Amino acid sequence: TLYSSACLSFPLLKLLTGAPGPIFTCGGNITEESGVIGSQGYPGVYPPNTKCVWRITVPEGKVVVLSFRFIDLENDNLCRYDYVDVYSGHVNGQRLGRFCGTFKPGALVSTGNKMLLQMVSDANTAGSGFLAVFSAAHSHERGDQYCGGRLLKPSGTFKTPNWPEKDYPAGVTCSWHIVAPKNQIIEVKFEKFDVERDNYCRYDHVSIFNGPEINDAKRIGKYCGDSPPAPVLSEGNQLLIQFLSDLSLTADGFIGHYKFRPKKFPTTTVLPTTTTQPVTTRPIPLKYSVALCRQKCKRRGTLESNYCSSDFVITGTVITAVIRGGSMHATVSIINVYKEGNLAIQQAGKTMSTKIVILCKKCPVIRRGLNYIFMGQVDEEGRGKIAPHHFVMAFKTKNQKGLNVLKNKQC
Incomplete structure (x- = not known):
């Protein structure tokens, strides 16, 4: 039986764990009160060179709540290749987010009775x-259960659901879109803050973005733990604050305040130094990087001689490689970890990945889609750092045995 993805109701969720399942087609107009949407051919590999649009309309006076159960698209820091966009409304609506890779956002809520994917x-x-x-x-x-909204007043407050009577609920997403006049910027301060703690804020967390939408390239920081983040200043006249809680542990939550400031106010963002691992990319100081990158690009030593002097040792596939300034920022899908150190490793299902910065973009040269052995240092944000003198080489199966021996080495 051919099911249009536009015509599925909630009971069909039961089919998704068994066979035969529904067959999903490309796009559709959906007027049900609940349902399931899948990419074309899901769970098979989606076809190339396609653009599919789903328009959801629920009864007047209601809003649309969308939750991703599974996502697996080509990964890229900026989601430039394969991606899913979600909009509130059908025409000229606010984009609620762009998603790719295996990152699964929390629930997304429209402001009216229409949503577009x-x-x-x-x-x-x-x-x-x-x-x-x-x-x-x-x-x-x-x-x-739902929260967030568009904040246009010169000052105001935002807080987690249930604050301060009880813990925030599990499985919610709140997005506050703050918009100041064009000649002003926004200052955000947290008065109280208690969000499930994790070294890399992988579970419950608050993210703040410059601009009106979720965009990793414009993320100011990602926060969790029980100490309020330092005050944040926007670069322009818009900020997006997103709070996400997963389906397990919860905590007290937070209350924060914002206010508009004249644009002449210094616009340097103050990054937190306490409870979180901010995701903001700190540039390498220019003098340091220029001097560093004048070194002759030549791999030194062997796997054995570099193992103990390295903070981390992994093998992996380069998924994305983006030049920023004089450095190369890469996302690496991990094949094996031999020495972890303080390297920040993200896990989605069985897939693990990490961020690595090649300080000098042409040394060593890495290419998207190829496998490498990486040995290097780790910065304070948990990212791998590779300088010209660190050890990087193409990974082949024959290297596996030597690496397994090194894994048991006492340094």
């Missing part, structure tokens, strides 16, 4: 696509 793929596909469920909710229910 658009999935785009380029010539090279790399994954099973996505599966999402949606349902209609009464807009007044948002006070308890």
Whole structure:
């Protein structure tokens, strides 16, 4: 039986764990109160060079709540190749986010009774696509389970659901879009803060972005733990604050305040020094990087001689490689970890990945799609740092045996 992804109701969720499952097609107009949307051909690999659009409409007076159950698209820091866009409304709506890789956002909530999903793929596909469920909710229910909104007043407050009476609920996403006049910037301060603690804020967390949407390239920081982050200043006149809680532990939550400031106020962002691992990319000081990159690009020593002097040793596939300034910023899908140190490793299902910065973009040269052995240092944000004198080489299966021996080495 051919099911249009536009016509699935919630009971069909039961089919998703068994066979035979529904067959998902490319896009559709959806007028159900709840249902399931899947990329074309899910769970098979989605086709290349496609653009699919799903338009969801629920009854007037209700809002659309969308939750991704699974996402596996070609990974890229900026989601430039394959991605899913989610918009509030059908025409000229606010984009709630752009998603790729295996990052699964929390629930996304429209401001009215319409929502639009658009999935785009380029010539090279790399994954099973996505599966999402949606349902209609009464807009007044948002006070308890849902939160966020568009903040336009010169000053105001934002807080987690249930604050301060009880812990925030599990499985919610709140997005506050703060918009100041064009000639002003926004200052954000947290008065109280208690969000499930994790060294890399992988579970419950608050992210703050310059601009009106979720965009890793414009992320100011990612925060969790029980100490308030330092004050944050926007670069322009818009900020997006997103709070996400997963389905397990919860905590007290937070209350924060914002206010508009004249643009002449210094616009340097103050990064937190306490409870979090901020995701903001700190540039390498120019003098240091220029001097460093004048060194002759030549690998020194052997696997054995570099093992103990390195903070981390991994093998992995380069998924993305983006030049920023004089450095190369790469995302590496990990094959094996031989020495972890303080390297920040993200896990989605069985897939592990990490961020590595090649301080001198041409030394060593790495290419997207190829496998390497990486040995290097780790910065204070948990990213791998590779300088010209560090050890990087193409990884072949024959290297596995030597690396396994080194893993047991006492340094």
